[in-house]
Amino acid sequence: MPIKEDNHGRPGPPKKKNFELSPEEKAELFAKMQAGAQAGNVDDIRELGHAYQTGELGVRDYDKAFELIKKATDMGDDKAMVLLAPLYILGQGVEKDIEEAFALFEKAYNMGNMKAGRYLGTHYELGIGTAVNYKRAAELYEESMNRGDITAACQLGSLYERGLGVPQDYDRAEELYARSAERGDVIASAGWSCIGNLYETRTDGRADYGKAKEWYQKAADVGNPDGLSGLLRMGHYNPHPWIAGHNFSLSILCLVSDLHADPVYERANHLALVQEQLVQEALACKGTPAFEDCLKKSADLGYAKAQAILGEFYVSEGRTAEGEELKGKAREQGYII
Numbered sequence: 001m002p003i004k005e006d007n008h009g010r011p012g013p014p015k016k017k018n019f020e021l022s023p024e025e026k027a028e029l030f031a032k033m034q035a036g037a038q039a040g041n042v043d044d045i046r047e048l049g050h051a052y053q054t055g056e057l058g059v060r061d062y063d064k065a066f067e068l069i070k071k072a073t074d075m076g077d078d079k080a081m082v083l084l085a086p087l088y089i090l091g092q093g094v095e096k097d098i099e100e101a102f103a104l105f106e107k108a109y110n111m112g113n114m115k116a117g118r119y120l121g122t123h124y125e126l127g128i129g130t131a132v133n134y135k136r137a138a139e140l141y142e143e144s145m146n147r148g149d150i151t152a153a154c155q156l157g158s159l160y161e162r163g164l165g166v167p168q169d170y171d172r173a174e175e176l177y178a179r180s181a182e183r184g185d186v187i188a189s190a191g192w193s194c195i196g197n198l199y200e201t202r203t204d205g206r207a208d209y210g211k212a213k214e215w216y217q218k219a220a221d222v223g224n225p226d227g228l229s230g231l232l233r234m235g236h237y238n239p240h241p242w243i244a245g246h247n248f249s250l251s252i253l254c255l256v257s258d259l260h261a262d263p264v265y266e267r268a269n270h271l272a273l274v275q276e277q278l279v280q281e282a283l284a285c286k287g288t289p290a291f292e293d294c295l296k297k298s299a300d301l302g303y304a305k306a307q308a309i310l311g312e313f314y315v316s317e318g319r320t321a322e323g324e325e326l327k328g329k330a331r332e333q334g335y336i337i
Contacts, residue, residue: 029057030057046068049065049066049067049072052065062092064093065092066084073104081111081113082108082116082119084104085104085119089128098128101129102123112147116144117140117147118140118151138166151187153176154180157172157173174198176191177195177198180194184222186223189224192218192227193224195211196214197212199212200234209234279309282298292310305335310323311326311329
């Protein structure tokens, strides 16, 4: 079957993500999408729906998102199918229907969509809308990886690391994690943090904390939160002397009212450290007021992981609108719980 190309890997400078655009650029793009959608262009119909889905152009409306993405899906667009499925999973603009989401991923996969096999594999791995089937998950991850999806390589590596659906093979897992990280950006760097975790936790007598630190550091250097978390857990993060000199405890960090005020936090790696420290403090204080306070400080600093966790907490507390807004912000940065 033909393999549908994605937007990654095209030559020339990287295109700005929608959330990186200025307000003027967002308004201009939104108007172009609206005009294209009214003219019946399937790409504009889909992307306008996606803009409503994420809110990244300034307006979030799940009802409009569902209407437009469903329209593009009915026109046979496989990328729209991949966007429509999460709306069914989350019940956004439509009643929750896991089976329909599964069917959409399956249809997009059969049409050659690059990412659909990975999403379908996740359903089989976790038993969402179908019985758990690790072997089928591995097959789908491998197919999606061969179509060019780097995240599928990482997820396949995880199955090899744990011996689920495939023979346990730490070397093969490392090879797949490294393959997934070849692009070298913050999304791809998940592979590096996975290699770090592999060396930290493997049980074949070849655990190597030095190598774990190296791979966690490589991931952390491009802003990967799991890399930072690994370094913090192992006690290997070497912060800026200004931070070390003040001997901050995590509790004191929670009381800092404006972390952007000091120039040291303008450096992304140190801001990321504080963001992750606040999350770790929150998790350690679960069940106390500090849990929400720390998460909110980190979320206000733009940390997707904190936004997602706090969003889930708000939804569980009945504060659905606040929770969904935060989860939407996290999704804009590619973070989904």
